[in-house]
Amino acid sequence: MTTLDLAPKRRRLFDGMPLGIVISLGWLALVVVVAVFADLFAPAHYTTQDLTARFRPPILFGGNLQHVLGTDHLGRDVLSRIIYALRTSILIAVLGTLIGAIGGTLMGLAAGRMRGIFDLLVMMMTDIQTAMPSLLIAIAFLAFFGNSIPLFIVLVSLEGWERYARLARGQVISEQSADYVKAVEALGAGPRRIVFRHLLPNIAAALVVQATLNFPGTILLETSLSFLGLGIQPPGTSLGLMLGEGRNYLLNAWWIAVLPGIVIFMTTLTMSLFGDWLRDRLDPTIEREG
Amino acid sequence: MTVQSLTAIALRVLRSIFTLILCVTLVFIVLRTAGDPVEQLLPPETPPSVLEEYRVAWGLDRPLYVQYFSYLGRAMTGDLGVSFTNNLPVSGIVAEALPRTLLLGISALLLASVLGLTFGIIGAMRRGGPVDRGVMAFAVLGYSMPIFFLGIMMILLFALQLRVLPSSGAKTWAHLIMPTVTLALPLAGRIARFARTATLEVLGKQFIRTAHAKGADQIRVILKHALPNAMVPLLMFYGIEIGLTLSGAVVTEAIFAWPGLGRLLVSSVSARDLPVVQGVILTVTLIIVLSNLVVDMLHAFIDPKISLSSTLGGTR
Amino acid sequence: MSTPLLQARSIARVYETNRGLFGRSAGVRAVDDVSLQLDRGDTLGIVGESGSGKSTTGRVVLGLEPPSAGDVLFDGQPIAAHGTPAWRQSRTRMQMIYQDPLASLDRRLSVAAQVREPLDIHHIGTVEERDARVNDLLQAVGLSQSVTQRFPHELSGGQRQRVVLARALITNPSLLVCDEPVSALDVSIQAQVVNLLTDLQAELGIAMLFISHDLRVVRQVSRRIAVMYLGRIVEEGDADDLLAKPEHPYTRALVSAAPSPGRRMADRQMLRGEPPNPANRPNGCAFHPRCPVAIARCRSETPELLDLGGRLVACHLAAADAGLAPHAATVPDRAKTQQVEAFAP
Numbered sequence: 001m002t003t004l005d006l007a008p009k010r011r012r013l014f015d016g017m018p019l020g021i022v023i024s025l026g027w028l029a030l031v032v033v034v035a036v037f038a039d040l041f042a043p044a045h046y047t048t049q050d051l052t053a054r055f056r057p058p059i060l061f062g063g064n065l066q067h068v069l070g071t072d073h074l075g076r077d078v079l080s081r082i083i084y085a086l087r088t089s090i091l092i093a094v095l096g097t098l099i100g101a102i103g104g105t106l107m108g109l110a111a112g113r114m115r116g117i118f119d120l121l122v123m124m125m126t127d128i129q130t131a132m133p134s135l136l137i138a139i140a141f142l143a144f145f146g147n148s149i150p151l152f153i154v155l156v157s158l159e160g161w162e163r164y165a166r167l168a169r170g171q172v173i174s175e176q177s178a179d180y181v182k183a184v185e186a187l188g189a190g191p192r193r194i195v196f197r198h199l200l201p202n203i204a205a206a207l208v209v210q211a212t213l214n215f216p217g218t219i220l221l222e223t224s225l226s227f228l229g230l231g232i233q234p235p236g237t238s239l240g241l242m243l244g245e246g247r248n249y250l251l252n253a254w255w256i257a258v259l260p261g262i263v264i265f266m267t268t269l270t271m272s273l274f275g276d277w278l279r280d281r282l283d284p285t286i287e288r289e290g
Numbered sequence: 291m292t293v294q295s296l297t298a299i300a301l302r303v304l305r306s307i308f309t310l311i312l313c314v315t316l317v318f319i320v321l322r323t324a325g326d327p328v329e330q331l332l333p334p335e336t337p338p339s340v341l342e343e344y345r346v347a348w349g350l351d352r353p354l355y356v357q358y359f360s361y362l363g364r365a366m367t368g369d370l371g372v373s374f375t376n377n378l379p380v381s382g383i384v385a386e387a388l389p390r391t392l393l394l395g396i397s398a399l400l401l402a403s404v405l406g407l408t409f410g411i412i413g414a415m416r417r418g419g420p421v422d423r424g425v426m427a428f429a430v431l432g433y434s435m436p437i438f439f440l441g442i443m444m445i446l447l448f449a450l451q452l453r454v455l456p457s458s459g460a461k462t463w464a465h466l467i468m469p470t471v472t473l474a475l476p477l478a479g480r481i482a483r484f485a486r487t488a489t490l491e492v493l494g495k496q497f498i499r500t501a502h503a504k505g506a507d508q509i510r511v512i513l514k515h516a517l518p519n520a521m522v523p524l525l526m527f528y529g530i531e532i533g534l535t536l537s538g539a540v541v542t543e544a545i546f547a548w549p550g551l552g553r554l555l556v557s558s559v560s561a562r563d564l565p566v567v568q569g570v571i572l573t574v575t576l577i578i579v580l581s582n583l584v585v586d587m588l589h590a591f592i593d594p595k596i597s598l599s600s601t602l603g604g605t606r
Numbered sequence: 607m608s609t610p611l612l613q614a615r616s617i618a619r620v621y622e623t624n625r626g627l628f629g630r631s632a633g634v635r636a637v638d639d640v641s642l643q644l645d646r647g648d649t650l651g652i653v654g655e656s657g658s659g660k661s662t663t664g665r666v667v668l669g670l671e672p673p674s675a676g677d678v679l680f681d682g683q684p685i686a687a688h689g690t691p692a693w694r695q696s697r698t699r700m701q702m703i704y705q706d707p708l709a710s711l712d713r714r715l716s717v718a719a720q721v722r723e724p725l726d727i728h729h730i731g732t733v734e735e736r737d738a739r740v741n742d743l744l745q746a747v748g749l750s751q752s753v754t755q756r757f758p759h760e761l762s763g764g765q766r767q768r769v770v771l772a773r774a775l776i777t778n779p780s781l782l783v784c785d786e787p788v789s790a791l792d793v794s795i796q797a798q799v800v801n802l803l804t805d806l807q808a809e810l811g812i813a814m815l816f817i818s819h820d821l822r823v824v825r826q827v828s829r830r831i832a833v834m835y836l837g838r839i840v841e842e843g844d845a846d847d848l849l850a851k852p853e854h855p856y857t858r859a860l861v862s863a864a865p866s867p868g869r870r871m872a873d874r875q876m877l878r879g880e881p882p883n884p885a886n887r888p889n890g891c892a893f894h895p896r897c898p899v900a901i902a903r904c905r906s907e908t909p910e911l912l913d914l915g916g917r918l919v920a921c922h923l924a925a926a927d928a929g930l931a932p933h934a935a936t937v938p939d940r941a942k943t944q945q946v947e948a949f950a951p
Binding site: 223 | 305309310312313316317320321324430431433434435436437438439442443445446450530533534536537540541544545555556558559560562564567568571574575578579582
């Protein structure tokens with residue numbers, strides 16, 4: 001559906017892309033490639049310890065080629081850990097975004113289409129989501145149910161689901177009275193056809209933009225929870241967890257915490273830039289920045 | 291105040307209460323589906339007869355709906371149970387931490403507002419220039435910055451390298467500086483961006499008149515036209531930001547060992563002190579619902595045209 | 607005599623309007639006591655100003671909106687309830703053309719995809735058959751092969767309306783309701799599309815309900831014409847006859863307001879007074895505030911639609927002129943008349 005929507009415009013969409021966006025996309029591509037092929041890139045396994053080589057600094061700060069980004073308190077290679085942590089964090093953020101986007105969109109579509117009790121229920125749930133930030137809901141669930149990866153992914157997907165739901169619902173309600181929807185209805189089309197063949201493609205661009213803008217929030221939710229020690233548990237690793245562990249050694253081994261922090265920051269920053277740019281390009285109703 | 295706007299306010303209050311009840315219900319459901327609190331709390335080798343005694347003592351033997359309504363009733367009257375770890379009433383523990391979180395949150399909101407509004411308005415006035423680009427860069431850096439990373443960088447710089455600020459605790463006013471700045475900077479980024487867009491919108495409408503206006507004139511136009519016009523969207527923006535600020539406060543407090551609700555939440559989760567966890571969550575929810583209610587009231591006050599349907603309706 | 611294709615019996619359509627949460631709800635009667643009949647292959651035009659209920663009538667007879675009173679028979683059978691599988695199935699037999707072709711097309715789908723959609727919906731034919739039929743239809747409405755992969759915004763207004771027409775005709779419907787099909791088009795294009803409509807109508811033998819505010823266009827397409835005012839039919843009859851000799855003062859005003867060659871502007875009789883508002887319907891004859899010949903009775907008593915020798919007119923004065931005593935030959939229910947006619951030799 002998305003490709004269908006973007007295809008006729010592709011040439012215009014990527015015409016005259018600012019340098020900042022090119023760099024951002026480059027970084028994001030690098031992140032994806034490194035995350036997918038972590039085994040090829042990592043010089044060592046992320047759990048390999050070498051207690052004789054603890055707290056080695058990065059190469060530019062007096063370290064050596066064996067550990068380009070230094071080692072941590074257990075002598076594990078920081079570069080390797082960052083690569084595997086990136087894989088975990090990106091995987092969880094991507095899955096969380098997908099689940100949140102698909103779930104939220106479906107709920108919104110159904111609510112807008114059916115109205116009545118179901119609509120009321122969905123709106124109540126978005127009200128709760130607004131009243132309780134997703135970080136708090138996630139902490140509560142993790143506290144009560146204990147930590148597990150599937151639960152963790154579902155909780156991460158909570159970030160922003162209500163925005164997809166509201167967006168989809170609002171669009172369905174406004175589009176539903178559009179003439180073309182009435183016309184298709186008068187052709188005898190069932191609700192499923194109307195929603196998936198006509199309404200969804202017409203809001204796909206807005207949903208893609210929303211997902212792009214939402215992705216940094218999803219990464220931040222995952223890394224925050226892991227940072228607090230409530231997300232990914234050792235021996236697993238995630239960028240947030242690395243920061244959480246590294247903050248205890250700030251005084252003599254700042255790189256353990258700072259380097260994964262920079263990776264997180266770069267990723268959320270480039271994604272935000274790309275999302276803003278995409279929204280300006282796809283939604284002509286919003287004023288172009290600067 | 292017309293009858294209609296009073297009805298709108300009454301309905302809004304009812305809706306807030308309803309949202310609160312929903313949240314309490316959600317917490318209750320989570321609490322009960324999470325498993326038997328007695329088994330979770332007591333050591334595994336506890337004999338079944340003792341477990342049963344505890345169940346009766348905590349009312350867990352009663353029908354679920356009785357438990358629900360008594361839970362709801364107690365939650366509404368502020369009785370949040372007793373901590374598993376130190377047997378103190380949860381309400382007391384929460385009441386001790388709450389003011390510190392409010393202090394942190396409010397000072398961060400103030401700092402972020404001053405920075406964000408100033409930068410945003412200046413950026414809009416110098417649209418397209420280097421100052422504007424600087425403001426936009428600040429904004430995007432701000433709202434993409436993970437709070438925990440910012441906090442760690444601050445500790446590294448100001449506490450460990452320069453040794454000018456304390457890195458953790460809440461003993462002196464100096465302890466407040468780093469958590470406040472950490473919490474405020476991302477928020478300031480979002481506010482700057484919002485204020486810039488809002489100002490540009492109003493300046494766009496005033497385009498003819500401001501085309502030749504310079505300096506002081508422009509500031510006067512902004513203060514006279516832009517700010518009042520931007521009040522309503524700004525209020526709604528703040529309504530959303532309060533929740534985010536409280537989320538941020540949880541992380542900030544954990545980094546700087548600021549003894550507020552957030553740190554209490556994280557430590558009680560680690561200790562599986564479930565009554566404290568639910569107490570903190572309900573308190574935070576209450577704060578957010580109340581502040582959203584206040585925002586809506588102010589909204590109705592500033593813009594009397596507030597329609598009943600927008601208050602009632604799900605479309606936001 | 608076979609059953610008429612479409613029969614509407616005393617249909618009404620009331621919209622509930624809420625005035626605030628605690629305000630009393632008031633009903634707006636968009637359509638009131640309208641009876642229509644359309645035979646296979648026949649054409650009926652409905653003329654009226656905006657707010658006359660002509661579009662609502664069109665939607666009700668198509669089963670797109672339920673009547674608040676009365677009923678609609680299609681092929682002698684009541685139309686199934688809106689949204690049911692039977693109702694959806696019935697869509698293949700009745701179709702609608704809209705005023706704004708761009709709005710009634712999905713801007714994200716190609717012309718070919720939209721024209722074949724009814725076949726996809728109702729699972730008619732194989733994929734190859736569907737594509738072949740799409741090509742046939744596009745050709746029939748005068749569109750070249752080159753537009754099939756285009757998108758609605760890339761077409762001209764006339765081309766768009768042809769696409770809508772092709773989509774409506776692809777299932778071979780027996781009834782086509784056209785709601786102001788050309789009023790959004792350029793005047794130069796209007797004639798082309800109207801000609802296309804009449805040609806296809808005659809060629810395919812489709813019954814057509816043609817709704818418009820434009821008498822000239824309606825006359826070109828319709829064998830019979832019904833004039834609506836504030837939700838009611840005020841006059842109905844043979845198209846040429848009705849336009850040549852209008853009986854109802856409102857029809858007279860419409861006819862004289864329409865520019866026509868060979869008549870001087872000075873002879874034109876203009877409508878005065880407020881345009882009709884269904885939410886505020888006058889008592890008695892709804893037209894009386896604007897009627898040049900209204901008498902006291904028009905203010906209090908709603909005139910019935912009477913058969914004055916092949917012409918149906920709802921006007922106290924016209925009835926009196928025709929020598930009909932009030933109430934003597936009233937026809938409260940047109941369906942009854944039709945039954946009587948049906949029994950006549």
